[in-house]
Amino acid sequence: MSVLELVEADFRAPTLIASVENTKPPATVVDSAEQLVDQVIKAVGKNIVLGAPLAIGKPISFVNAMYQRAKADPTINLRIETGITLEKPVGKSKIERNFLEPFVAREFDGVPDIDYILDLRAGKVPSNITISEFFFKAGSFMNSPQQQNYTSTNYTHAVRDLLDKGVNVIAQLVAKRTVNDVTTYSLCSNSDLALDLIPEMDKLKAQGMPLAVVGEVNTNMPFMRNHAEVANTEFDFILDGNSKPDHKDYSLFAAPHGSISAEDHLIGLYACSLLKDGGTLQVGIGSLSSALTYSTLVRHQNNRMYNSMLSDLNIYNKFPVCKSVGDSGKFDEGLYGCSELMVDGFMHLYKAGILKREVFEDLTIQTLINKKAISTDVSLATIRALLEHGAINETLTTDDVTYLKRFGIFKPYIKLVDGNIIAQQETASANLSATDTLEWLEKHALGEKLIGGVVIHGAFFIGPKDFYDDLNNLTDDDHRKFCMTSVNYVNDLYDHMLGNQQIKQAQRKHARFVNSGMMVTLDGSVISDALENGQVVSGVGGQYNFVAQSHQMRDSRSIIKIRATTFRNGKLKSNILFNYGHNTIPRQLRDIVITEYGIADLRGKPDHVVYTELIKIADSRFQQQLLADAKAAGKVAKDYQIPKEYANNTPEAIQQFYKKYTDQGLFGPFPFGCSFTDQELKLGKALKTLKAKTATTSGKIKAIANALQGPKLDHNTEILLKRIGLNKPASFEEKITQKLLIAELTK
Structure with missing residues (x-):
């Protein structure tokens, strides 16, 4: 309010x-x-x-x-x-x-x-x-x-x-x-x-x-x-x-729309399978967040295709936690957002009718809604339920009327005068035990819908330009449902001046606190903020709070999304490691970890299960070494073998699945818009690929050798090179770079 x-x-x-x-x-x-x-x-x-x-x-x-x-x-x-x-x-x-x-x-x-x-x-x-x-x-x-x-x-x-x-x-x-x-x-x-x-x-x-x-x-x-x-x-x-007459406020910093890779889309798809209709959602920032948003939209708007994708991935047999924790249907009840960062994805979910589960700043009302004893539609059943649970008195007081008006149960013009309820020109006794009073309330006093419901609590926001436009164009009704609030209110369950722990827990049913990490070790520790030499990449932010919070509520889960591999110093490395010299989330708070190869359910599991579950979702190029390290440490039985259904974790398998559905109009690198021109997309992709290829000395020599034997400059490629000032190279280094780019751009 x-x-x-x-x-x-x-x-x-x-x-x-x-x-x-x-x-x-x-x-x-x-x-x-x-x-x-x-x-x-x-x-x-x-x-x-x-x-x-x-x-x-x-x-x-x-x-x-x-x-x-x-x-x-x-x-x-x-x-x-x-x-x-x-x-x-x-x-x-x-x-x-x-x-x-x-x-x-x-x-x-x-x-x-x-x-x-x-x-x-x-x-x-x-x-x-x-x-x-x-x-x-x-x-x-x-x-x-x-x-x-x-x-x-x-x-x-x-x-x-x-x-x-x-x-x-x-x-x-x-x-x-x-x-x-x-x-x-x-x-x-x-x-x-x-x-x-x-x-x-x-x-x-x-x-x-x-x-x-x-x-x-x-x-x-x-x-x-x-x-x-x-x-x-x-x-x-x-x-x-x-x-001032000539003053103009400066523009806000807007994050350009980023691309979503095939691997990120798979991670988002797996994460979406863990969302419960009627639940709570926290997400982070970046392409992994956007990928989760996209799959959630597909699940709701094209449910048949969504379930076809899950079937192709054999998700329920390989990762049964999806069946016990998640859903696969549309979001009929909807989701409530409780997120440190309110990203543009929440606006997409709101427009699609997914972000619609309203929560209320009243424990009795929220509890009754959770139990489905009342709904957001106001009726005499609402009054009876509140009376039964002691939220109002049998003979209404001034405080009762104020309370009922606050949540839209009574119309705003209702008054209590000398023991009577007054609705404009109509009057009735304030004694709810009288049958006539209840009939009168239904006819003259009751509102239509509960008011004051919020579909998202967020602590800060940043996003692309169209996200800011959407926020600027919210209607009065929309505004009532979007609540920016204290980070201590959102990230913790502890009592706060804006709401106590009981209210927060009632609101946050079936919470899925989804965050991203850089690496995970086989004992379930997560590395998200810094390297083992102490260098800080980003920061802890609210990740630890959300992970700890998820362990305080029985029906909540912490979900950490991690890409299975990365290039470090020009070499392909696994992001699932045997050990590491630093962690952000300790192993005793391990829960669910997702890569593009699947889901590891770790909470409450013994170490041998934790180790093998993480190996199952590692890239297959690193699985055998990880298994050998685990066996050498005595954490996995010597005769354990990776089941064959988890042994095809390869980029080729990802691309095969991805192409099947991109051919049907799903996924794609920019489902929410693109900030780059077609020229910039072609150049950006070529520059990124070339940077990866030449990150090592051997890679650089191989790339130069191929480029020198590559195609000659054509008109279309020359236009692209002109965009970055490389159509007329002045130095030997620029000439070599031009050759390398021509080879990439003409593929």
Whole structure:
């Protein structure tokens, strides 16, 4: 429920920060970033610890102005605490830069650079400034001094850590709306930390600590309601340049549509088989998330073909966990999303009528719905069930009427006066034991549908441009169902100011917490954030929280998706390993692991089963070595052999299955749209293939030898080479590179 609805209603919903009874003064509004920096320094001094949210929630105008002020004034000590600093892609080589520059100019038009990240890359951050992150954009700081400034923490502990680090300024991008002269702001893409941080900052302010809470308005940011909508008193300062006649808010960073490989589609298909109709879904980001979304849509919209695919994979015989844990039918009851990251896939599921299971901020109502004692359709049965379970009194009180109106069980104009229920001009006794009262309620008082139901709770969002457009175009009814909220509410089951553990557990029935990993060891430990030498690839984020949470609810499962193989230093390697020097998820929390070759059900299993189940879903080129290592360690019986039905885990088998269904119009690399032109797709594929082939010295020699004997330059290939400035090579190296690309482009 939004702040505006609270103002207009005669009851109080359990929103917290967005309280109309707040006694704090309204924010000071300024129209320039420089002026805001002056105000913040005046408020907190020159020792500034700035907390900024991850991804698109960073207030770039303010952050850049503060950074540049500190660069110019060495008496300012600035530390920026944040996560996932987004960057426009920049090629390492001349060819990569030539390929990317037109694409970046088109896709990121109007998106400003973040000054501190440019200086980090160039090694130009002055000594009075430190940038520390708790989550890197995946792979962005490998072999970088920035590894030294990484803070390893669970997402749910980020607020605690920011406070421990002495953060005295928090700032984020917000949206603004004014209705009936009431101005509110939305935490939009990043309600994740602010909903918990602001009350803590208020407590510290009350103790006399100089602190500042800052919002930067951007009209391109989708205005999200419910928990994300807060009063203007929650901020000390608001930067809003829209009063200036020539001002134009910058564009949001939008993630381009990525491609989905055949292997990723298979992983998504296997993961989809574990989803339960009427259940709960958490997903991560990237192509593996998109692949799961796609298969879920196929299951609902083309169920016959979906089941044909499962039959071809012999999924129920090979992986019986699908039958005991999952479903294969359409989503009649639908899914509820409880996801740290709200990706565009949830919007696709919502439009398709899959993301439709509504949850409610009331334990009695949610429990009765789970038991199917009531539905979202309001009837006298709703009243009887609430009465039977003690949610309302037999003789209705004012609180009862408020409660019934809050959830749409009573129409909004119903009142209780002197022991009578009044509906406009009609009146009846408030005693529910009277038959006449129940008949009167059915005729005059009952609403049609429960209200206040939410189909997704998310903590932050980022996605492609069309996702932002969809969010900006939500109707009022849609808005009520999308709730951006605290990451502590989403990622944990513990009691929270927005809902206690009992409500969360009731809402999250049949939860499937789906995340991605890099590698898994045969004992079931998962590696998702860093390498064994300590180098951090990304971060823990919320993965550990979701895995731990899944073990707290009997009907919930943690699902980790991992590609079976990868190229490291030019050599093909298995991502299923015998052992590794680091893990993100320990073996005692092992559950379900999926590769493109199938599903390993590990929870509660003895080690010999865990080891063999993971070997069954490894690439066959590595299975025998993994088995030998397991036997040598005494973890698998000496006479164990891999069953033949699991011994054909090859790329060729994947491609055979994939082609059968792409020929029928399914799958494909870009089912949700493509950000690249046809030219860019051809060039990108050739460059990627060539990079893999020449990653080793022997591979480079072989590729050059083949290219020198390859086809000559034709007109169509010349046009492609011109796009990356290689149609007229100037050096020997460019001539060789041209030959290599011609060989790839003319295949």
